[in-house]
Amino acid sequence: MSLEEPEPDAPAPVEEQSPDELAELLGDQVIGREEHLNAPGYVIRPDAVQDVLSTLKNEAGYDHLSCVTAQEYEDRYESIYHLKKFDDPTQEVSVVVPADRENPVSESAEPVFRTADWHEREAYDLVGIDYDDHPDLRRILLPESWQGHPLAKDYDQDRPQVVPLRENANPLQEDHRGEDDTDTMFLNIGPHHPATHGVLHLKTTLDGEQVADVESDIGYLHRCEEQICQNGTYRHQIMPYPDRWDYISAGLLNEWAYARAAEDMADIEVPEYAQVIRTMGAELCRIAAHMLAVGTFALDVYGDFTAIFMYAIRDREKVQNILEDLTGQRLMFNYFRLGGVVWDLPEPREEFFEKTRDFLEDLPEALEEYHDLISGNEILQMRTIDTGVLPPEVAKSYGATGPVARGSGIDYDLRRDDPYGYYDELDWDVVTEDGCDNYSRLLVRLREVEESAKIIEQCIDLLEDWPEEDRTIQANVPRTLKPDDDTEIYRAVEGAKGELGIYMRSDGTDKPARFKIRSPCFSNLQTLPEMAEGEYVPDLVAALGSLDIVLGEVDR
Amino acid sequence: MSSDNRPFVTDDSQVLTDTRDARMTGEDNRFNSKLREAFGSSPFILTKFDKFMNWVRGSSMFMLQFGIACCSIEMMHTYAVKHDLDRFGAGVPRASPRQADVIIVPGTIVSKFAPRMKRVYDQMPEPKFVIGMGSCTISGGPFQEGYNVIKGAEEVIPVDIHVPGCPPRPEALVYGVAKLQERIANGESSPVTVKPYELEQFGDLDRDEIVDQLAREIDEEDLVMRYNWADSP
Numbered sequence: 001m002s003l004e005e006p007e008p009d010a011p012a013p014v015e016e017q018s019p020d021e022l023a024e025l026l027g028d029q030v031i032g033r034e035e036h037l038n039a040p041g042y043v044i045r046p047d048a049v050q051d052v053l054s055t056l057k058n059e060a061g062y063d064h065l066s067c068v069t070a071q072e073y074e075d076r077y078e079s080i081y082h083l084k085k086f087d088d089p090t091q092e093v094s095v096v097v098p099a100d101r102e103n104p105v106s107e108s109a110e111p112v113f114r115t116a117d118w119h120e121r122e123a124y125d126l127v128g129i130d131y132d133d134h135p136d137l138r139r140i141l142l143p144e145s146w147q148g149h150p151l152a153k154d155y156d157q158d159r160p161q162v163v164p165l166r167e168n169a170n171p172l173q174e175d176h177r178g179e180d181d182t183d184t185m186f187l188n189i190g191p192h193h194p195a196t197h198g199v200l201h202l203k204t205t206l207d208g209e210q211v212a213d214v215e216s217d218i219g220y221l222h223r224c225e226e227q228i229c230q231n232g233t234y235r236h237q238i239m240p241y242p243d244r245w246d247y248i249s250a251g252l253l254n255e256w257a258y259a260r261a262a263e264d265m266a267d268i269e270v271p272e273y274a275q276v277i278r279t280m281g282a283e284l285c286r287i288a289a290h291m292l293a294v295g296t297f298a299l300d301v302y303g304d305f306t307a308i309f310m311y312a313i314r315d316r317e318k319v320q321n322i323l324e325d326l327t328g329q330r331l332m333f334n335y336f337r338l339g340g341v342v343w344d345l346p347e348p349r350e351e352f353f354e355k356t357r358d359f360l361e362d363l364p365e366a367l368e369e370y371h372d373l374i375s376g377n378e379i380l381q382m383r384t385i386d387t388g389v390l391p392p393e394v395a396k397s398y399g400a401t402g403p404v405a406r407g408s409g410i411d412y413d414l415r416r417d418d419p420y421g422y423y424d425e426l427d428w429d430v431v432t433e434d435g436c437d438n439y440s441r442l443l444v445r446l447r448e449v450e451e452s453a454k455i456i457e458q459c460i461d462l463l464e465d466w467p468e469e470d471r472t473i474q475a476n477v478p479r480t481l482k483p484d485d486d487t488e489i490y491r492a493v494e495g496a497k498g499e500l501g502i503y504m505r506s507d508g509t510d511k512p513a514r515f516k517i518r519s520p521c522f523s524n525l526q527t528l529p530e531m532a533e534g535e536y537v538p539d540l541v542a543a544l545g546s547l548d549i550v551l552g553e554v555d556r
Numbered sequence: 557m558s559s560d561n562r563p564f565v566t567d568d569s570q571v572l573t574d575t576r577d578a579r580m581t582g583e584d585n586r587f588n589s590k591l592r593e594a595f596g597s598s599p600f601i602l603t604k605f606d607k608f609m610n611w612v613r614g615s616s617m618f619m620l621q622f623g624i625a626c627c628s629i630e631m632m633h634t635y636a637v638k639h640d641l642d643r644f645g646a647g648v649p650r651a652s653p654r655q656a657d658v659i660i661v662p663g664t665i666v667s668k669f670a671p672r673m674k675r676v677y678d679q680m681p682e683p684k685f686v687i688g689m690g691s692c693t694i695s696g697g698p699f700q701e702g703y704n705v706i707k708g709a710e711e712v713i714p715v716d717i718h719v720p721g722c723p724p725r726p727e728a729l730v731y732g733v734a735k736l737q738e739r740i741a742n743g744e745s746s747p748v749t750v751k752p753y754e755l756e757q758f759g760d761l762d763r764d765e766i767v768d769q770l771a772r773e774i775d776e777e778d779l780v781m782r783y784n785w786a787d788s789p
Contacts, residue, residue: 141704142667142668142704143667143668146667150703150704155703157703161667191669191672192622192653192672192673192676193651194621194651197623198623198624198625198628199623199624199669199672219666219668220666220668220669220672221624221625221663221664221666221669222666222668222704223625223664223666223699223702223704223705224699224701224702224703224704224705225699227701227702227703228698228699228701228702231701240698241698244625244626244698247625247626247629248629249629292629309636310636310637313632313633313636313637313638314636314637314638316633317633317637317638320633330630330725331626331629331630331723332626332722332723551625552625552626
C-alpha cells in the first residue's frame with residue numbers, strides 16, 4: 001500500500017473520441033453529419049438538444065460550451081453549439097440543430113450549460129429562433145421594443161422603428177421599491193456609472209446593504225459588429241473592426257482571432273518571421289490591457305485615482321509608444337493582414353529593440369510597485385480576499401475563460417493548449433491561482449504581465465538575430481479571397497479577457513455569409529450574479545471590476 | 557504753520573511706481589507675471605461682467621466622467637499623466653452630471669443608449685457644453701451602416717465641438733477642449749436647444765389635413781420615439 005499521493009500536477013490524459021465513436025455514442029439522435037473545418041458536426045433533431053449535449057458533456061467529457069451560433073438559411077434556421085473540453089480545447093465538436101423555416105423552435109441547452117442562457121437570448125434577439133424550455137427568453141442586446149430580428153433574412157433595415165416613448169421610460173421614476181416584497185429596494189447601477197467600466201446597466205435588488213438579486217442589462221454598446229463584418233470582404237475590410245471589440249489596447253489580440261480563423265479557412269500559411277512579430281505585438285497588447293484592468297480595479301476598490309491609476313496609465317503610455325512605433329497607431333492598430341503583418345519592424349531596428357528592452361527592464365520594478373501598492377495592501381486584501389467567490393465548476397458551466405477562469409484554478413490557456421503563432425516555441429508558463437476570489441483574479445493579471453514580458457523578450461532576441469534575407473512579413477495572398485462555398489469554421493485565440501472565437505461560414509463570395517464573434521467578456525459577465533448575490537454592494541463592485549469586462553466586446 | 561496745512565494729496569504716480577518697482581524689481585518677485593506687467597499694481601480690472609464670467613467658465617471646467625466606447629480609453633489617457641488635461645483648467649472628472657459643465661461624448665451611440673445619454677445631458681446644470689469625441693459622434697463613424705447605430709451625437713444633443721478621429725489622439729482632444737474654452741471665453745456656444753430626437757409626435761406621417769385631423773384624436777402624452785435616427789427631422 002503506497003502512502004504517496006498521486007502527483008497533482010500531472011493531468012490525466014484526456015481520451016479523445018473519434019468522430020465515429022461519438023456518432024455511436026449519440027446513436028440515432030444524429031440525423032446527419034457535417035464537416036466543419038475545426039470539428040465534426042452532428043446534425044440532431046431540435047427536440048433532442050438537452051439529451052445530446054448532456055451525453056456529450058457527461059460521457060464524452062465535452063464540458064465547455066464555448067459558443068452558440070444562430071443563422072438563417074434559405075430553407076431553415078440553424079443553431080450550432082460549439083463544444084470543447086477544458087482539458088484539451090483541440091478536441092472540438094459542433095452540434096448542429098436545424099429548426100423549421102416557418103416556426104423556428106429548438107430546445108434550449110440552458111439546463112445543461114448555464115452559459116447557453118445568454119447565448120440563446122442573443123440568438124433569439126438577432127436571428128429570431130425560439131428556444132423551448134428557456135427560463136427567460138427576452139431580447140438581450142436590442143431594446144425590448146425593437147421590431148424584427150436584424151440578422152434574419154427578411155429584416156428591412158430601412159423600415160422605421162416607431163414605438164411609444166413610454167416603453168422606454170425610466171424604471172426608477174415611479175417606484176423605488178420591489179414589487180411585492182417591501183423589504184427590498186430596487187437600484188439601478190448604470191448605464192452611466194464610473195464603476196461599470198462603460199455602459200453596463202445592473203438592475204440590483206437590495207436587501208439592506210446586501211445584494212438579493214442582480215441582473216445585467218447589456219446592449220448599450222451594441223454596434224452591430226457582426227453585421228458590419230458580414231458586409232465586409234475577407235481580405236481587407238474586416239480587419240479594422242476587431243480592434244474595436246476589445247478596445248482596451250487589446251487590438252492585436254483581437255485581430256489575431258480574425259486572422260487565425262480566416263487563414264485557416266482560406267488555407268494561408270503565415271511566414272515564421274511574421275508569427276514572431278505577431279506574438280510580440282499581441283503580448284505587448286496584453287500587458288497594456290492588464291495594466292488598465294489592474295488600475296481600474298484599484299480605482300473601483302478604493303477610489304484611488306491618484307497613485308495606482310496614474311501608474312498604470314504611465315506604464316500603458318510606454319507600451320502604447322512601442323506599439324505606435326510598430327503599427328503607426330496608438331489604439332486601433334489595424335496591423336495584421338491575412339497571411340502576415342502589414343509592415344516590418346520600424347527602422348532603425350536597433351532603436352526599437354532598445355526602447356522595448358528598456359521597457360522590459362523597468363517592468364519588474366514597476367510590478368514591484370504595484371505589488372506594494374495593491375496586492376500587498378491590507379485594505380485591498382480585506383476587500384478582495386474571499387469576496388466574489390467563483391468555484392471552478394460554476395465557472396466552467398458559464399463558459400468563463402481567461403484570467404477569470406485561471407483565477408478559479410482552471411488551467412486553460414489557448415496559447416498553450418491550442419497553440420498558434422509562435423507560442424509553442426517559447427518558454428513561458430500559464431498562470432493559475434486557486435483562490436477563486438477577486439484577489440486571485442487580480443494576482444493572475446499581475447503575474448500574466450510577467451509572463452508576457454518573458455515572451456516579448458524571447459521574441460526580441462529572435463527578431464534581432466533573424467537573417468535579413470529571410471524577413472518575409474506576408475505570405476502571398478490573392479487580392480480577392482473566395483473560400484469554397486459552405487465552409488464553416490470556428491477558431492479561437494486567447495484574447496486579453498479569455499477565449500475570443502470567430503465562427504465564419506462562407507457562401508462562395510468574397511464576404512462571409514455569417515460572422516459570429518464569441519466574446520470572452522460576454523460569458524464572463526454572466527457569472528456576476530453567482531459572485532455577487534448575497535454579498536454587499538461594495539463587493540458587487542469589486543467583483544465586477546475583477547471580471548474586467550469591456551462593453552464593446554460584451555455587446556459587440 | 558498754515559502753509560504746512562496743505563490739503564492731503566497723494567502722489568499717485570509716486571505710489572504706483574514705488575509699489576510697482578518693489579514688485580517688479582525688488583527681492584519679492586513672487587507676483588511677477590505677464591498680467592502684472594500689463595496691469596501694473598492696480599488691483600482693479602475694468603471689464604464687462606459677462607466677459608469675465610465667460611472667461612471664468614472657460615478656465616475652470618468640470619468634465620463629466622462619462623465613458624462609452626473606445627474613445628473613452630483615450631479620454632482617460634488625456635486626463636491622466638503625460639497629457640494631463642488639468643493643466644488647461646479642464647481636468648476634474650465629476651461622476652455626477654449635476655456637478656459637471658462639459659460632457660465629452662466618447663464613442664458610438666446606439667439606440668438603447670441614446671435616451672439614457674439624453675437623460676444624463678438633461679441633468680447637467682446650465683450653461684453646459686458638449687464635445688463630441690471621435691467619428692462615431694459625428695456620423696456614426698465606422699459603424700454608420702449598423703442597424704442599431706445613431707448617426708452622430710447631434711441627433712440627440714447639441715454639440716459644440718467635434719473632434720474627429722478613430723479614436724482622436726489625446727493631443728487632438730486637448731486641442732478640442734482648448735478650442736471650446738476659446739469659444740466660451742468669446743461668449744460663443746451652440747444654442748441650448750434640445751433637438752427633437754425622440755419627441756416626434758406622429759411618426760413619419762405627412763402633416764396634411766388628415767393628419768391634423770388625426771392629431772386631435774391622438775393622446776399627446778403618448779409620445780413617439782423612433783430608432784432610425786438619421787431620418788428624423
